[in-house]
Amino acid sequence: MAAGPDAPRGAPGRAELRADCSACVGLCCAALPFSASADFPVDKAAGQPCTHLREDYGCGIHARLREHGYRGCTVFDCFGAGQQVSQATFRGRSWRDDPGTARAVFDAFAVLRQLHELLWYLDEARSLPTSAPLDSDLRQVQEETAQLTRAGAGELRAAEPDRLRERARPLLRRASALAREQAPGPGRDLAGADLLGADLRGADLRGAELRGALLIAADLRGADLRRADVIGADLRDARIGGADLGSALFLTGPQAAAARGDAATRLPPALERPDHW
Known part of the structure; x- marks a missing residue:
């Protein structure tokens, strides 16, 4: 683009x-740096090369990062x-x-x-x-x-x-x-909302203000997020299978990659579908 x-x-x-x-x-x-967690299997200090970094600067386990516990690298x-x-x-x-x-x-x-x-x-x-x-x-x-x-x-x-x-x-x-003023739909104000694990299946979130919202593990399958502002929203492990984010505002690749989408999830044209979906 x-x-x-x-x-x-x-x-x-x-x-x-x-x-x-x-x-x-x-x-x-x-x-x-990274710390042993659900995203990484070990601790690594800032400035310390990852043990999987090859001499040619490629990753030795790039095709198997998630299998080895390096989910954080894939997002x-x-x-x-x-x-x-x-x-x-x-x-x-x-x-x-x-x-x-x-x-x-x-x-x-x-x-x-x-x-x-x-x-x-x-x-x-x-x-x-x-x-x-x-x-x-x-x-x-x-x-x-x-x-x-x-x-x-x-x-x-x-x-x-x-x-x-x-x-x-x-x-x-x-x-x-x-x-968002031009978007049909309720345009709900959910900026900064705590929606951790919320059941939002099929929700009409067109034009919603979701800036900075906590959507970790939320169920957004089939939700309509056209023209929803998701800047800074935490979508880690959010289920967005079949959701329409085709015109969501300010969605980034890391946000999409952190969520759990599928072939039916619609993304903005500027974003590539994550390989691990």
Whole structure:
């Protein structure tokens, strides 16, 4: 999918904000920590390479991650930050070949992932026809964010992603409200609601505000979530078989991958169906 209308030069669209592991030096496998849990079988400290990371930066158990207890790996997405750090910020230099750069590489990855995720939301907001009144403001934040992603390691270290997120937050909320106003359905306000394990089978959630809602293990089979705002909603183990999220607002790949969908689940065109469904 292309970037929004009249996108700033160089601002990536959602089609470009996807991980390309073949162009990355295994950053998510080395930079990030994880703890023994339902998502990982062991503890790993930040900066410590995973024992399954190969010399070519591929994963030795990629096709069997869930079988080996690495479910968390199958729901993670860097939004393309890995290849940006590897190929652009550090111009192909690897933390493994040049250990002195490791801390800077890992720090840049952490910042860029936040910026790329914000770009995902901004691009989607600008793609909504109802966002026309906000386009100038959305474009400005998108442009500043995109410019920062092209900065050097030193500038990234001093970057403040929170400042950009704070500027974007009211714009994204307004873009959501404008889109949901046009949606048929009850438009329920469930922002931040505790819906853990809730039975929402077949629920009419068109135009609902589900921002930040706790939907862990909720049963959403057959639910209609068209134009529902799910930004920040926790969908881990939510059952979404047959649910319609085809026009859900601000749904990300990690959210979809954390849920339990099937062949009948409808996703937005910008998202790929998770392999483990």
